[in-house]
Amino acid sequence: ERLLEVKNLKKHFQIAKNVSVKSVDDISFEIRRGETFGLVGESGSGKSTLGKTIVGLQHSTAGEILYNDQNVEKLSGKDKKRVNREMQIIFQDPQASLNPRMRVGDIIAEGIDAHKLLKGQARKDRIYELLEKVGLRAEHAKRFPHEFSGGQRQRIGIARALAVEPKFIVADEPISALDVSIQAQVINLMEDLKEQEDLTYLFIAHDLGMVKHISDRIGVMYLGMMMELSNSHDLFEEPLHPYTQALLSAIPVADPTVVKRERIVLAGDPPSPVNPPSGCRFRTRCPFAMDICAEKVPEWREVREDHWTACHLYNN
Ligand code: SF4
Numbered sequence: 001e002r003l004l005e006v007k008n009l010k011k012h013f014q015i016a017k018n019v020s021v022k023s024v025d026d027i028s029f030e031i032r033r034g035e036t037f038g039l040v041g042e043s044g045s046g047k048s049t050l051g052k053t054i055v056g057l058q059h060s061t062a063g064e065i066l067y068n069d070q071n072v073e074k075l076s077g078k079d080k081k082r083v084n085r086e087m088q089i090i091f092q093d094p095q096a097s098l099n100p101r102m103r104v105g106d107i108i109a110e111g112i113d114a115h116k117l118l119k120g121q122a123r124k125d126r127i128y129e130l131l132e133k134v135g136l137r138a139e140h141a142k143r144f145p146h147e148f149s150g151g152q153r154q155r156i157g158i159a160r161a162l163a164v165e166p167k168f169i170v171a172d173e174p175i176s177a178l179d180v181s182i183q184a185q186v187i188n189l190m191e192d193l194k195e196q197e198d199l200t201y202l203f204i205a206h207d208l209g210m211v212k213h214i215s216d217r218i219g220v221m222y223l224g225m226m227m228e229l230s231n232s233h234d235l236f237e238e239p240l241h242p243y244t245q246a247l248l249s250a251i252p253v254a255d256p257t258v259v260k261r262e263r264i265v266l267a268g269d270p271p272s273p274v275n276p277p278s279g280c281r282f283r284t285r286c287p288f289a290m291d292i293c294a295e296k297v298p299e300w301r302e303v304r305e306d307h308w309t310a311c312h313l314y315n316n
């Protein structure tokens with residue numbers, strides 16, 4: 001069952017007269033109720049911009065975001081408030097996203113206060129309940145963010161998101177800034193909370209290894225466009241797009257029973273999203289590029305059941 005549908009979404013940032021960064025450029029996909037959708041791409045691929053646009057932190061340039069079949073950018077009044085509450089975001093850097101001068105309890109209650117959900121003792125009790133839900137303690141409510149470790153701060157960010165009883169959470173690289181030793185703890189917490197609170201996640205990460213085990217489906221972005229999308233298993237076993245194949249070949253294989261893929265080294269850096277290459281955006285780094293790749297943008301097509309890609313190699 002579909003919870004969210006993104007249709008031909010574009011988000012361009014104008015940086016000078018007639019110059020714009022095409023951060024998100026014509027992306028279409030859906031997220032199903034209850035799933036964890038992993039979104040992967042190098043820095044600058046537009047994945048954070050996509051996440052922020054979906055939750056309404058910025059307005060799209062074109063296209064539609066449908067949440068429960070309603071265009072979220074056209075809502076007003078009560079409906080808009082409800083959707084704003086149901087869609088929450090957790091940021092990469094818990095340090096930067098928590099106000100250093102606010103006590104943790106008030107930080108967690110930001111959404112509760114903004115939506116006027118609770119006050120007085122009920123508000124306090126809810127803060128304590130949320131702290132415990134994320135593995136912290138009631139007495140932590142009086143403290144300030146700097147008194148906590150990076151992992152604890154991310155737990156505070158998660159509690160803040162949960163406070164308004166969301167249904168859908170965009171997690172924008174929630175573990176990338178954390179020590180490797182505590183990344184798994186935060187992931188486990190997020191997975192437990194997903195079950196307890198019936199959540200749906202859009203989980204953004206910069207590498208495939210990070211989302212493999214938690215994602216039901218995965219989308220791969222490159223220079224503002226979606227290159228491939230499928231269930232997690234098929235993406236790893238039968239990647240279709242040359243970019244996905246290159247990303248997979250770069251993951252170190254720790255398990256000796258897994259066949260090591262031949263390493264595909266991509267030439268150069270990704271081109272600028274101000275002036276993306278004509279045709280297929282990946283063509284300047286693709287080992288299989290053909291003439292047509294410079295001439296025509298490859299169509300976003302369902303090549304196999306529930307397995308989408310945009311590449312001229314799969315045109316027939
Ligand atoms: Fe490579 Fe062409 Fe496919 Fe792009 S469309 S990934 S350049 S083969």
Ligand code: MG
Binds near residue numbers: 048173
């Ligand atoms: Mg980012």
